[in-house]
Amino acid sequence: MITSSFQFTHAAAQHMAAVPDGSVDLIVTSPPYPMVEMWDDCFSRQSGAVAAAMEAGDWDGAFEQMHRVLDGVWDECCRVLRQGGFACINIGDATRSCGGTFRLFSNHARILRALEERGLFCLPDIHWRKPSNAPSKFMGSGMYPAGAYVTYEHEYILIFRKGGKRVFRTRDEVERRRESAYFWEERNTWFSDLWEINGAPQALKNCPSRARSAAFPLEVPYRLVNMYSAYGDTVLDPFGGLGTTALACAGAMRSCRIYDADAALLRCARDLFAHSLPLFQALPRQRLERHQAFLSALDPQARERCYQNLPHGFLVKTQQERQLRLYRPQSIAPLGAEGFTLSYAPWE
Numbered sequence: 001m002i003t004s005s006f007q008f009t010h011a012a013a014q015h016m017a018a019v020p021d022g023s024v025d026l027i028v029t030s031p032p033y034p035m036v037e038m039w040d041d042c043f044s045r046q047s048g049a050v051a052a053a054m055e056a057g058d059w060d061g062a063f064e065q066m067h068r069v070l071d072g073v074w075d076e077c078c079r080v081l082r083q084g085g086f087a088c089i090n091i092g093d094a095t096r097s098c099g100g101t102f103r104l105f106s107n108h109a110r111i112l113r114a115l116e117e118r119g120l121f122c123l124p125d126i127h128w129r130k131p132s133n134a135p136s137k138f139m140g141s142g143m144y145p146a147g148a149y150v151t152y153e154h155e156y157i158l159i160f161r162k163g164g165k166r167v168f169r170t171r172d173e174v175e176r177r178r179e180s181a182y183f184w185e186e187r188n189t190w191f192s193d194l195w196e197i198n199g200a201p202q203a204l205k206n207c208p209s210r211a212r213s214a215a216f217p218l219e220v221p222y223r224l225v226n227m228y229s230a231y232g233d234t235v236l237d238p239f240g241g242l243g244t245t246a247l248a249c250a251g252a253m254r255s256c257r258i259y260d261a262d263a264a265l266l267r268c269a270r271d272l273f274a275h276s277l278p279l280f281q282a283l284p285r286q287r288l289e290r291h292q293a294f295l296s297a298l299d300p301q302a303r304e305r306c307y308q309n310l311p312h313g314f315l316v317k318t319q320q321e322r323q324l325r326l327y328r329p330q331s332i333a334p335l336g337a338e339g340f341t342l343s344y345a346p347w348e
Helices: 037-046 048-056 059-080 107-117 171-179 184-190 219-228 244-251 263-274 277-297 300-304
Strands: 002-010 024-029 081-091 094-098 101-105 121-129 154-161 194-196 234-237 255-260 327-335 339-346
Touching: 002 244, 002 263, 002 327, 024 219, 024 244, 037 048, 037 059, 048 059, 059 081, 059 107, 081 107, 081 219, 107 121, 107 154, 154 219, 184 219, 184 277, 219 244, 234 244, 244 255, 244 263, 244 277, 255 263, 277 327
Parallel strands: 002 255, 024 081, 024 234, 121 194, 234 255
Antiparallel strands: 002 339, 081 154, 094 101, 121 154, 327 339
């Protein structure tokens, strides 16, 4: 039986001692955004320097102190990430009126510097565009020049690697990598530097600690997990929130470790995961349905140039997809007090 494991740990991600050095293949996360108002209290509770800077109106000082809180998490992430492993960080820049002046705080630039200083290599990033049709989205003086501001409708997905390219050495590792291949048409969409994906609903109904989840949509971590890891790998989200990264890993046959300092939110994440087997099963099925739609749209001559996938028999565009294998989540079971085990079977 093929299984993956999922751990939901209530702890601040600056303290992930339970995660061994070099044991994580991929990090996918979205931290609290410095200088975005909803996170002011979160940072102030963790750092007196943040609270003091905010009280004094030292906005640049507050911005830097908030990032120093995150720096402790990046230290741990760099420790636990394996050589050749990737870190994908979703972050948005902040726009805010401070002392009567409207300005931008470049969170993505500060995190780029922090991860590079810790020895990770920066790779080409992704702009995640979240279009809004709200009539009030434009900021400033309406139709008059020299007083309006560009509307931000994008966030960044920063991508880093620890060391050089990952090497798949053993026969089992090579086979897992080949089975984990993505479809040709997925590659063309996923590895574009611009993603247009609507944001996730933010309302939380049963969480006493906060009213908004701040979660990214499932499609974001699901793509990243398939792009930068292989079947059986371990993925870490140090700012686990509602557990969206764990949901993506469950549908992609990867194990996942979630950390979050908010105990109430983590309970919501565990409860959601425990009741999401139909969602896990839907994710590989949707991949197959999209691929079948792609094949149906090909003209006859292009279809004749396709190859046959060996495990499943359907057509694929390239030889590297011939060993691609889909797995179906079958059952979910508790794993200790904080986790779950998910079992899989090859797609029939």
